[in-house]
Amino acid sequence: MRIRPSRLQKGDTIGIIAPSSPPNLESLQRSLAFLEQLGLNVKMGKHVENVHGYLAGTDDERLEDLQEMLADPNIKGIICAGGGYGAGRYADRIDFQLMAEQPKILWGYSDITFLHTTIGQFANVVTFHGPMLASDVGKDTFHDLSARMFNQLFEPIELHYTEAISPLTTLSGGNAQGELVGGNLSLLVSALGSKYEIDTRGKLLLIEDVDEEPYKVDSMLNQLRLAGKLQDAAGIVVGDFARAEPKKRKTTLTLGEVLEHYLGDLGKPVVSGFKIGHCEPHFAVPLGVEARLDGDAKTLTILPGVQ
Template identity: 70%
Template structure:
């Protein structure tokens, strides 16, 4: 049975960690005003300002920051400063029993997908795929709807996505319900063949990515297809694929790639969701039950907190 983390309340302290690449410190500082507007206090991980090449400190230090935030009883939730690369480097050393015994809000996306998938495999905790502090919240482009999505951490609320938010396209018709899983396509593909391999059986699979040309998206989709992840899934939710323009004149379009892999699945597939490296960014609870209606072009997700 899934574990819903306790809701946040005004006055709570959230822990800020950088499990992957070094976050932009100026943008991170600017994000604090938003946390204050939510009535939250914050505590920085000891190594959030560290720089180790393309990593925010050593694997040991990034791991220690994350585990300390889960272990600290004064920390009500954890929000990642940013993504980039590096979360998978310490996934096998993460103390999943610690997380299982200290369930709390865990929020991030992009490279954090690897931690979402690992936590889903080894605990029953619902985690949140949402915009991060330095890479999203602290920027001038941070959208009003993205900000509103944080409300789901303070009260249990059903989320509804329709074409009122963005144009959607049905690639395969039908209706399906199941647990929501997934995230960044590159990270999901890199989990294949490991003990952190994404489990899509009977679930609604969410995919998104950034900076990947159509041939690269094709390669990643094919990897998931060959691993049975599409055939196992109850339905597929295609989020935002930003900066995906081909560099060569001769190329398939992204739409053609998605059509190739999903049109004949015989299960609901809808694309166009503003979920991912985009503004607005519609944040969702991974592990929560959801319903995808490809005929009506709607996605409904049950609350992530209790």
């Protein structure tokens, strides 16, 4: 059982970091009003505005911002400005003991999947897969439901996902219970073969991605299959695969056909269509807590992420 971080209180201070690519600074600035509405104070990472090619500063700078927020006892949670690429470049240098000794909220998705997996497995702390500040909160498209998902940080809320939120498709029926783990499919695959690869044994595996053609999703799911990650999982939660249309090929399998090929006959519950990922609304979920997937009723129930 992973350690759940303490819930937020109004007046708490949140650290903001850019652990991957440079965020849109105008959008980031607009997002701060939302945090203010939640009753939170903000401490900006020293290097959030830095740009180093496609990275938000050098590896040392981005790591420094993360470590400083983890070490600061006045910081009760860390919310990522955006994703992109780069968190995996310093994953082997994170001081996981800092998080283990002072468990605190870490919130983000996409490239932040690398941090979710490593912190979950090496610090044994629950983290949160949810919309980010510059990428989502600061945009006009930010959805009411996405905003309400932040409430789970202020009180222990059991989450229930049904077709009242979005249409769901059962690829394989049955029931399964286990820790919810995973995130962005590309990032999960990029860690295979390293000490940071995801452990899916007896767990519910969440996958989502963006801008990946069906043949690329096919390749990545095949890699997870060959690594035993699909078979090891107790069940699979298929999140949003935004803009997964073919671009290079006139003849193609559909995304649905690819998902059915790899996930349809695993003999465990698999449900697709969850609005979890690069989408609006974005249903934010804690990772590392017990969850139950009912493939027949098409429901996902997730225990609270904070204490």
